[in-house]
Amino acid sequence: MFDYDAQIRAALQVPLSSIADVVTLMRTIDTLTTDGDGLKWFNGLYLTVTDAVGTRAAGGGFADAGFMAALDVEFARLYFSALADFLDGSALPGCWQVLFAARADRRLARIQCALAGMNAHINHDLAFAIVSTCQARDIAPDDGSVQHGDFTALNATLDSLIETAKTGLDVRLLGDALPPLGVVENTIAGWSMSAARQNAWSNAEILWSIRGLPLLSDRFAHGLDGVASVIGKALLVPVP
Template sequence: MNIKQATTINEVIQLLDEIIEESISEQSAVGLFTMLYREVTVKIKEGIQIGSFQNGERMEKLDVIFANRYLKAYYQYKAKEKASECWEFSFQQAETFWPIVVQHLLLGINAHVNLDLGIASAEVSTVENIKDLESDFNQINIILSNLVEHVEKCLIKIWPTLTIILKLTGKIDNFFIDFSMKTARDGAWKFANEFVTTPEEQREDCTQKRDKRIAEIARLVSNPGYFVSAVFKFIRLFERGDVAQKIMNLKIIEEKKPECVVI
């Protein structure tokens, strides 16, 4: 299979649209994260156009390198080639029944932020100037965090009784705090600063070691303990609509804020 890569942010959006359409056609849960990521990319593009970032040209370059890591992993998996371990696990989970929508989103975010974002940030920087990127780096994470929080709030509105139970036990707070965007952001930024100082000949080994650690987090997202897993399974049994409908519902959520639809 041809591994498609983008050269501009418009091409990123176009290729993400292709994956979303393919996911809808194949009833693949891969499209859930891809839809969320598409919205992040659109908002980054809008931010570049209105001057929200310190360096728009650098931001587009970062966005393309960042996206191409996801695109490469996706096409490798589709071709039954070895993708990075954390992406491989995320794609495998997309083929199973039990993960709920939020878990699919977190699995994608885990791989893309905790592994890919740090590498992409280092690749558009040098040891001398990576500090200049921090503000724009944080802006990407704010965009992503706001979108994820909105989806989580919609889930809470859909399942108010279960939310009360989870909050009383402290379990839902622990689950999302353990995988908070702040934790992911801080870890990715630390990794970016480490990776930018790594000699070229050692970067592949560094990437593989980081990949294994992020794959362990993915397994925790997939299996967050007996109680939370049992509740998620209960939610999953009563989720409405097929995968294609859930993908489109995520699009509706972003287009019609602050309304929520059943996912």
Template sequence: MQLRSLPGRALRAAALGLTATLVLSLAGPPAQADDTDPLAQLLSPAIEDPLIALLAALPTPYRPYVGPICANGDPQCIVDVITEMQDRLAPLAASCSHHAIFSLAYLRVTQNVKAAADSGYFHDRAWLTQVDAVFAQKYFDTMDAWFAGRTTTVPPAWRIALRAADDRTMSGLGDFMLNMNAHINNDFPYVLEKVGLTAADGTSHKPDHNAYNDRLDSLYHPVFDEEAARFDPMFNRYDLGPVDDLVVSTIMRGWREMVWRHAEALAATRGNPVLRQVVEQDIAEYAATQARMIKLVPIFLAASSPNRDAWCATHHG
């Protein structure tokens, strides 16, 4: 297998370029969005999804999931995850910890996943449920290791994100982006590989993976508004017109597409420790590079949100 093939390099370069675009586009002053602008319709994220659907999954043999977490794909697994997320968020919110930003966002995303699964949105609910539960446990384990002082066991992208939260060097939006990057780009490939990329009948799970892009789009505004109301009043104050929605949705889609390709590379190198180490290093470096680029965005820095902690002290509820 040629791990550093042209398609892989092209995807990686494109994703890095999209993040660079985010850095440049968010460097200017806030602007007002015009929802009637035809450009907003032309650049709708819905246009991107057919293109992503054309990026077919690589043939990957079916391997049954044998992990102990949510072994049967029972819907109760997501209910249990939500309960644990709520329990973990409460003390973070009460203390105005900067870790509360992603904790809240992740809770809302998981609640949205449950609602989608309950409505029949996904083709393979059991698989999606297992992915959700294993993914969340990876986050719980990372946070537990960090708070216990086992920081050297935490991946580089996560160290950047969690140290920034501890040091209070980022705005609320900055904390959100750093944590989102670490969890998606560093953790998600391992989760997909572990739970499986292919169903027992040989069909790929990629359509279900792609399907959640639209759901994420619907979450940005309500979650950002809640973050602003509770933790950082500047969280939702930057609106750069239709282009900002395009950039954010494109970045997330680019990340999630790269996640799938990294998961395929992990699956292809099972049983080959040398090649697997190459893939694992690639994943870690990619996520860390994204984190370093995020830290270049001016509005992601703490100086852009000077009243954040004072606001949280009276509004964190």
């Protein structure tokens, strides 16, 4: 789709073991992508969010910093994996396909692409990342746990970043001004980072409780992708 996609695919081969590794890869993608690529604006917003998590972890802002760092890396891997699958022509979750297929649609606003990516990543991926991280650390994703407290404590910071992005990215992909108040503002106004993250934790608790039931787990996962795909399509309705 873009002549630098092979370079992105090559960059995605680098192994990740820390938040610093995640940030480095996101910065590489940011450098490679052009303004007319919707991927740039999701990746850029996600980079800002990851920087905030890394800063808090380094500053002793978490009771279980190890868990939050591990979750951050596991979470990012799901985005990078979906992007690699798309670039390879492999199967990937529908919610990610919705965004990546619209990367070059210049009728879209930057904020639409950014939030469609956040939707796919949080409403679909985050629950799986929480479960995988908990399994690796032999703990359960209990509401009210130390880990849940750390997870929730980020909400105010992340909501602030999203609100800033809603203003700063409210232009078309190439930077042209949008029409007066209309479909974009109405669509993005109700998107809440904290609500999506809390819902993801609840979904992780459900996935944890049914992890020994493969058929039910698959159906639940399919449902998460279906809901996130519908939301993604709504967020990516082209601007008139």
